[in-house]
Amino acid sequence: MSNNAIPQSPVIMQIIPELGPGGAEQGCIDVAAELVRSGSQALVVSHGGARIHELTRVGATHINLPVHSKNPFTILKNIKRLKKIIEQYNVDIVHVRSRAPAWSAYYACKKSLARYMSTCHAPYNINGKVKLFYNSAIAKGERVIAISNHVANYLLQNYKIDKRNIRLIHRGIGLDKFHPNRVTPAQMIKVSEEWRIPEGANIILLPGRITRWKGHHILIDAMSKVNNKDVFCVLLGSDQGRKEYSTELETAIKEKNLEGRVRIVDHCNDMPAAYMLSTIVVSASTDPEGFGRIPIEAQAMGRPIIATDHGGAQETVIKNETGWLVPPGNSNALAEAIDEALRLNDNQRSVLATRAMAHIEQHFTREKMVDDTLNVYAELLQEKYSIPTFQNQPSDIEHAAE
Numbered sequence: 001m002s003n004n005a006i007p008q009s010p011v012i013m014q015i016i017p018e019l020g021p022g023g024a025e026q027g028c029i030d031v032a033a034e035l036v037r038s039g040s041q042a043l044v045v046s047h048g049g050a051r052i053h054e055l056t057r058v059g060a061t062h063i064n065l066p067v068h069s070k071n072p073f074t075i076l077k078n079i080k081r082l083k084k085i086i087e088q089y090n091v092d093i094v095h096v097r098s099r100a101p102a103w104s105a106y107y108a109c110k111k112s113l114a115r116y117m118s119t120c121h122a123p124y125n126i127n128g129k130v131k132l133f134y135n136s137a138i139a140k141g142e143r144v145i146a147i148s149n150h151v152a153n154y155l156l157q158n159y160k161i162d163k164r165n166i167r168l169i170h171r172g173i174g175l176d177k178f179h180p181n182r183v184t185p186a187q188m189i190k191v192s193e194e195w196r197i198p199e200g201a202n203i204i205l206l207p208g209r210i211t212r213w214k215g216h217h218i219l220i221d222a223m224s225k226v227n228n229k230d231v232f233c234v235l236l237g238s239d240q241g242r243k244e245y246s247t248e249l250e251t252a253i254k255e256k257n258l259e260g261r262v263r264i265v266d267h268c269n270d271m272p273a274a275y276m277l278s279t280i281v282v283s284a285s286t287d288p289e290g291f292g293r294i295p296i297e298a299q300a301m302g303r304p305i306i307a308t309d310h311g312g313a314q315e316t317v318i319k320n321e322t323g324w325l326v327p328p329g330n331s332n333a334l335a336e337a338i339d340e341a342l343r344l345n346d347n348q349r350s351v352l353a354t355r356a357m358a359h360i361e362q363h364f365t366r367e368k369m370v371d372d373t374l375n376v377y378a379e380l381l382q383e384k385y386s387i388p389t390f391q392n393q394p395s396d397i398e399h400a401a402e
Contacts, residue, residue, distance in 0.1 A: 011092050012040055012043070015044075016028050017067055019044075034370040045101075083111050092380075123151055143167055172365045175361060182272060191277055195234060206281075210235070217248070219235070224257075280342070283313060285313075296360055299316075305322070306337045
């Protein structure tokens with residue numbers, strides 16, 4: 001056993017493929033900021049992206065490596081690259097947030113004194129033994145953060161993992177941004193003008209990139225069945241260059257005579273204002289999401305949320321108290337929920353908003369997520385300086401070779 005004291009400034013390295021707009025990326029930045037505030041050194045390894053400046057602003061160090069690549073040769077090369085960084089910065093903990101870099105990080109840690117942990121952000125598809133093996137690197141952490149019970153159950157059912165090593169940490173959002181009082185009338189007017197919304201219309205908002213499993217086609221079908229025709233629907237998201245599904249949606253809108261009531265909007269730079277403009281927010285995913293940020297953002301803004309009754313939404317929406325949960329792929333049930341939400345009077349909407357906002361403030365804040373993550377780092381630091389290190393543990397490959 002080592003008697004070394006935990007260093008006053010531990011070095012934590014997070015690894016994520018790219019710094020884009022997603023929830024995993026936001027969590028990475030939020031954790032890096034809190035590490036710096038707490039006196040630790042925060043490193044983030046990624047292939048770059050539009051949000052590097054956010055890391056720089058909070059005092060974290062960004063290192064550019066091709067950790068986004070799934071190429072086996074690049075993954076192998078990244079082992080040496082990461083090991084060099086670990087040695088150069090005397091890294092205490094490596095926290096990986098995606099599968100491709102997980103393999104590189106796993107073996108880099110085995111050749112060093114750094115401790116290895118991971119976050120599993122989704123129930124990854126398993127199609128055969130090769131895919132199962134590829135996914136398994138994310139489950140090899142000395143601690144594995146699951147962003148929902150849904151993801152935790154996926155890990156336990158599919159991988160050899162000790163449930164005592166799993167830590168449930170839901171994603172969290174910043175209430176300094178997602179709160180009704182933070183949105184000005186000018187912000188809402190600007191978004192309304194960009195969307196060309198009919199004055200006084202009830203707005204149903206479905207945010208999310210234009211891909212089939214997000215369920216836009218289900219909402220379009222539901223819109224044709226909604227009894228209240230004074231409704232305008234915004235499908236907010238980019239098709240990211242994949243035109244087949246977006247063209248299919250445009251065709252469905254025309255076939256159902258919804259051209260004047262349903263619009264696809266490519267992007268929005270002010271999501272809090274978008275939520276505030278909305279009468280109802282919908283998350284219509286046909287596949288269960290690992291977590292799903294739309295339901296918690298909508299509830300934080302006091303908006304009625306209708307989500308599908310599976311995956312992470314079952315943990316973030318309290319059915320019939322803070323929102324509605326409907327069967328996935330069921331446009332009839334979705335239409336009925338929309339009609340019910342539209343029938344709420346001002347007092348009922350106020351009660352729903354109060355419950356929803358309190359629910360998010362209690363369970364799904366950025367501060368709670370960050371604190372819980374730093375507590376996991378503290379666990380590993382305690383173990384690193386008091387018990388044998390990870391490098392002494394044989395790998396599954398080594399066992400197989402025997």
